Amino acid sequence: MKAVVQRAKDASVHADGQITGKIANGFVVLLGVTHEDTIEDVNYLVNKIVHLRVFEDEFNKMNLSLKDVNGSILSISQFTLYGDTRKGRRPNFMKAAKPDEAKYMYDRFNKALREQGIDVETGKFGAMMDVTFTNVGPVTLIIDSRENLDK
Template identity: 75%
Template sequence: MKAVIQRAKDASVSVDGQIIGAIDHGLVVLLGVTHEDTVEDAKYLVNKIMHLRIFEDENEKMNLSLKDVGGSILSISQFTLYADTRKGRRPSFIHAAKPEEANQLYEAFNAELRKENIQVETGEFGAMMDVSLTNVGPVTIIIDSKDK
């Protein structure tokens, strides 16, 4: 399971021109799921994301976590994180989990976040979405559960 995490001043996701999720301060998490992923991968990523010290303290040092700053998460499922671009010009997505499996793990990931008492807004699984954010820093971090 891969997560691209972006620190955001604000963020929103729209489907068909309608905003379906928005946050004021926190993280945008783009989540990709592959075939071997399990709920344990989701729990690992949630734990890592919750405790990453990537928000600035009073000395402008990245020393605070999402919980420390009372931030929210905009969670977006993104199968393209498992694109294979080694051959040709069109990416292959054979490493991305099948939609039913991916959606179950995406929902499990969001449920684990909510257990941490974090406000979680989401996109719509499988929909064409427009994601907007103001990336602060910019800070963008990639975490892969296979690297634990």
């Protein structure tokens, strides 16, 4: 499971001409699911994301977590994170989980975040979406559960 985590002071997502999610302060998380992902991957990413210390304290040092700043998450399913561009010019998405499997894991991820007390807004799974946000810093991190769980 891969997550691109971007610190945002505001964010929204539109699908089918409507706003499906909107936050004021926190993270935009693009989540990709692959075939081997399990609940262990979900738990690893949720724990890592909720406790990342990338928000400024009173001394402008990145010492505060999402929980410390009472931040929210705009969660967007993003199968293209598993696009393989090594050959040719058209990405291969064979490593991305099938839609039913990916939706199940995406829903589990969002549920686990909510169980941590995080306000979670979402896009519309499988839809073409427009995501708009202001990346503060900018702070952008890529977290791959397989790189950490396999060790």
